[in-house]
Amino acid sequence: MLLKLLFSSLLAAGLLTAGGVQAETVRWARASDPTTLDPHAFNVGTNFVLLHQMYEPLVIRDAKGKLVPTLATSWKLTADPTVWEFKLRPNVKFHDGAPLTAKDVVFSLNRAKGPTAQVKSLLASMESATAVDELTVHVKTKGPNLIFPDNLTNMFIMNEAWAKAKGAETTQDTTSTTENFSTRNANGTGPYQLVSREQDAKTVMKLNPQYWGKGQVPLQVTELVYLPIKSPATRVAALLSGEVDFAQDIPAQDVARLKQDARLRINEGPENRSIFLGLNVGGKELKYSSLKGKNPLADPRVREAIHLAIDRDAIKRSVMRGLSIPSGIIAPSFVNGYTKAMAAYPKVDVAKAKQLLADAGYANGFDLTLHSTNDRYVNDEAISTAVAGFLGRVGIKTNVVARPIAQHSVAINNADADFYLFGWGVPTYDSAYIFDFLVYTRGKDGRGPTNATGFSSPEVDTNIAALASESDKAKRDQTIQRIWDVVQKERFYIPLHDQVIHFASIKRIDVPVHPDNAVQFKDVKFSAK
Numbered sequence: 001m002l003l004k005l006l007f008s009s010l011l012a013a014g015l016l017t018a019g020g021v022q023a024e025t026v027r028w029a030r031a032s033d034p035t036t037l038d039p040h041a042f043n044v045g046t047n048f049v050l051l052h053q054m055y056e057p058l059v060i061r062d063a064k065g066k067l068v069p070t071l072a073t074s075w076k077l078t079a080d081p082t083v084w085e086f087k088l089r090p091n092v093k094f095h096d097g098a099p100l101t102a103k104d105v106v107f108s109l110n111r112a113k114g115p116t117a118q119v120k121s122l123l124a125s126m127e128s129a130t131a132v133d134e135l136t137v138h139v140k141t142k143g144p145n146l147i148f149p150d151n152l153t154n155m156f157i158m159n160e161a162w163a164k165a166k167g168a169e170t171t172q173d174t175t176s177t178t179e180n181f182s183t184r185n186a187n188g189t190g191p192y193q194l195v196s197r198e199q200d201a202k203t204v205m206k207l208n209p210q211y212w213g214k215g216q217v218p219l220q221v222t223e224l225v226y227l228p229i230k231s232p233a234t235r236v237a238a239l240l241s242g243e244v245d246f247a248q249d250i251p252a253q254d255v256a257r258l259k260q261d262a263r264l265r266i267n268e269g270p271e272n273r274s275i276f277l278g279l280n281v282g283g284k285e286l287k288y289s290s291l292k293g294k295n296p297l298a299d300p301r302v303r304e305a306i307h308l309a310i311d312r313d314a315i316k317r318s319v320m321r322g323l324s325i326p327s328g329i330i331a332p333s334f335v336n337g338y339t340k341a342m343a344a345y346p347k348v349d350v351a352k353a354k355q356l357l358a359d360a361g362y363a364n365g366f367d368l369t370l371h372s373t374n375d376r377y378v379n380d381e382a383i384s385t386a387v388a389g390f391l392g393r394v395g396i397k398t399n400v401v402a403r404p405i406a407q408h409s410v411a412i413n414n415a416d417a418d419f420y421l422f423g424w425g426v427p428t429y430d431s432a433y434i435f436d437f438l439v440y441t442r443g444k445d446g447r448g449p450t451n452a453t454g455f456s457s458p459e460v461d462t463n464i465a466a467l468a469s470e471s472d473k474a475k476r477d478q479t480i481q482r483i484w485d486v487v488q489k490e491r492f493y494i495p496l497h498d499q500v501i502h503f504a505s506i507k508r509i510d511v512p513v514h515p516d517n518a519v520q521f522k523d524v525k526f527s528a529k
Helices: 002-013 045-054 102-112 148-152 160-165 232-241 252-259 300-309 312-319 350-359 380-392 405-413 431-439 458-466 473-490
Strands: 024-030 059-061 067-069 072-077 083-088 126-133 136-141 192-198 202-207 221-228 264-279 324-326 366-373 396-403 419-425 493-506
Touching: 024 232, 045 192, 045 202, 067 072, 083 102, 102 126, 102 136, 102 160, 232 252, 232 493, 252 264, 264 300, 264 380, 300 350, 300 380, 300 396, 300 493, 312 324, 312 380, 312 493, 366 380, 366 405, 380 396, 380 419, 396 405, 405 419, 419 431, 431 458, 431 473, 458 473
Parallel strands: 024 221, 366 396, 366 419
Antiparallel strands: 059 067, 072 083, 083 136, 126 136, 192 202, 202 221, 264 419, 264 493, 324 493
């Protein structure tokens, strides 16, 4: 009787779950908060990582980059090479108890294609989605699309009835200040359900008691407390003091010190993300410069001068403390289309850069504003400051304006920047994802939402669109190479490096590094204290 009373007391206190396994709360710190909980509103990694705890897509990638089943148990091309068939997992329920059906998938895919959805480029090749029966969905593409399932790893499934009843049938418009119910609320099928959300302060989630994965995954984390801590020093101090249990976005300069702390575990690995500079090459003049009536960035000689002025090795050595992979292409090595030849980058050549500027008519230089994040990428503001120093040596006076990712993303989506630091991960592991968002003519055919450079080429657009309907892989890869040849030659993006990820946690938690900087807390296990 005494043991029964003790068990009941522990269960009530939250120290045990009903299954007798110790309940665990994980306090999770990152540099920034998601801009919204609307699953289709933004194509931003910080949003996706949190959303993956509450919502689920049809498929996800494991730590090795392989597509694995989630809400879909299988997927295949039908006899019609333009139709993909997805079989849904049975007996899945949303957090409000409603069953997952094919109609929810169709609704979600159509919602994600809406005019205000920033993920719509991923579905640009989708012609229609049809519920064949309760657990079967057919997606017809505009031509044979060999990699369509790869586009769905962050395409979260919502409950149609809930969205319509709550006024969230249409995706939140992130270019304005308007919100809908899904901005601050969630109803997914994921392992954790939302308890409370305080924007930029704290988000609390608890274990979903009816999660379909019970018995298949550990589910040892029973409560998640997400804490955005902007200051790197404060974030690290919180980890060292025991105020948080797991932290991402670790500053490069702190990694060596944290590795020496016996109380902590540091896991690291290369990230599927490139850091680069975007240049306004399409405007008639620069918006954020005292130089009026001209746009020096529209001149390829100026872009080449910037390319030659930047010392990527110095950034790696002095800013990133050795924890970056300098590169000459905005595609990480995980991506289909990447080559070592394109990743090669030039040695710094100040004299040649100055000559190119003089040839372009800017012997006395000009001034620029470099817009940067200060809470998203590893040492982002410091990288931008270093870039400004390098450009100063060739006569380009650069003023760095750093801002939170929430503001920065909106500005990029509105093409409101002349010169900006940005990062891009590639969840599809294919170059088409980069081209669809960053290269295609902005706003044309539902593509190019994040192309703030003003670059536009009908021929390149045609080649990019063809990637979604080419059934011959060899021909498709040849087209990818032709597109890269143009991107590399035009230099409307200046690659800097690929990031290296560091996960820092208390010793009892072992969270393996995922190339996409993703975390699935349903899989996390605890060792004995």
